[in-house]
Amino acid sequence: MHWSFGELPAHASRGTTLRAGDILAGGPVGTGCVQELAGRRPCPAPGDTVRIDVHEFGAAISARINAPDQP
Structure with missing residues (x-):
């Protein structure tokens, strides 16, 4: 991983x-990560x-990706 779990929120909240x-x-x-699959x-x-x-937990979460808010 590029960031620790403590750093994830800071990185994820950029932008x-x-x-x-x-x-x-x-x-x-x-199926691999985005970096491994880049270009494919x-x-x-x-x-x-x-x-x-979530394997063996029975949870499924879906989210639709929205365009970023425009300033």
Whole structure:
């Protein structure tokens, strides 16, 4: 990981506001990370939906990616 779990909120909040209910996750994922897949798979973009499933916990969280707020 590039950032410690303590540094994740600071990095994640650059250019956006973190709000109650936002999810920050760390660790490996089954299909690799964005850096490993760069050039082979597009990055998430506004309009895409991201889904997080928690193995053996039964939780699934979905969130739609929105365009950044314009100043």
